[in-house]
């Protein structure tokens with residue numbers, strides 16, 4: 359049995375749907391089992407045990423994710439992103455469960471010149487990134503059976519994200535400006551959910567099996583390497599072709615200086631995905647990390663006009 363925490367968020371909803379479609383036994387909770395309270399987590403774990411459904415995996419998608427707001431809302435941000443995941447990891451260990459947790463490219467400084475590897479030094483520039491980094495450390499220290507997937511530029515069907523914002527602005531305006539000095543890779547939540555389900559399967563194998571994905575940190579985003587302006591331009595091209603956008607809109611490049619934010623956005627946050635690609639292809643040689651343009655097309659094809 360998988361216990362999916364944060365099942366109503368953008369990634370959590372996608373994972374819920376995927377687990378359901380694959381008929382994998384799971385139970386989902388969100389705010390009603392508060393991760394900032396170890397007692398509520400322990401009570402819920404106990405209730406599952408009493409029902410005769412022991413937990414094999416806890417998957418945590420709950421987090422404080424408002425990057426700029428976090429600067430003023432430090433207590434709550436830390437309560438979720440560090441203390442909350444520490445509680446989850448502890449309850450996982452006490453119940454003999456493996457833990458799969460989600461983290462972010464914001465743990466890095468973001469001024470790299472080659473894709474970030476899992477063992478590159480972290481150096482977050484904002485409070486959100488700092489608490490996510492501290493949460494990674496807390497989870498790994500609390501439960502040795504912990505898998506962490508760092509991801510970036512997440513978008514999906516459920517919740518606000520860049521793709522929906524761009525489509526709305528492109529409908530409303532004659533021209534929009536999008537930054538061309540921040541490089542990274544989009545991640546469709548469906549592809550991340552799929553990779554996570556595969557990682558659970560590969561992590562569940564016997565430790566003696568050489569196809570097993572070992573506990574530790576993994577990076578995942580879609581395949582490719584672009585700036586936000588490229589992403590917006592492609593959303594426009596595909597949106598027009600699909601009839602989601604009925605009129606012209608000019609997509610102008612601009613610099614980050616034109617969009618001042620409380621937290622500096624990483625100029626370079628491409629993630630090196632060789633480790634997860636190797637782990638997932640060991641289990642399924644046909645597996646490929648989907649290309650960002652193809653995933654965008656699959657996502658847009660599901661949106662109603």
Ligand SMILES: NC(=O)c1ccc[n+]([C@@H]2O[C@H](COP(=O)([O-])OP(=O)(O)OC[C@H]3O[C@@H](n4cnc5c(N)ncnc54)[C@H](OP(=O)(O)O)[C@@H]3O)[C@@H](O)[C@H]2O)c1
Pocket residue numbers: 363364365366367368369370387388389390391392393394419420421422423438460461462463490509510511512513517
């Ligand atoms: N979004 C991105 O671009 C991005 C990029 C890189 C990494 N990530 C990471 O990916 C993961 C999933 O992100 P997401 O965008 O899917 O997040 P999300 O949509 O904000 O979902 C988080 C869920 O956790 C719930 N929650 C809040 N406080 C809780 C508590 N005390 N106890 C239990 N649940 C609580 C939230 O409820 P409410 O909605 O009611 O608050 C929400 O349903 C996070 O770890 C995030 O750091 C995200």
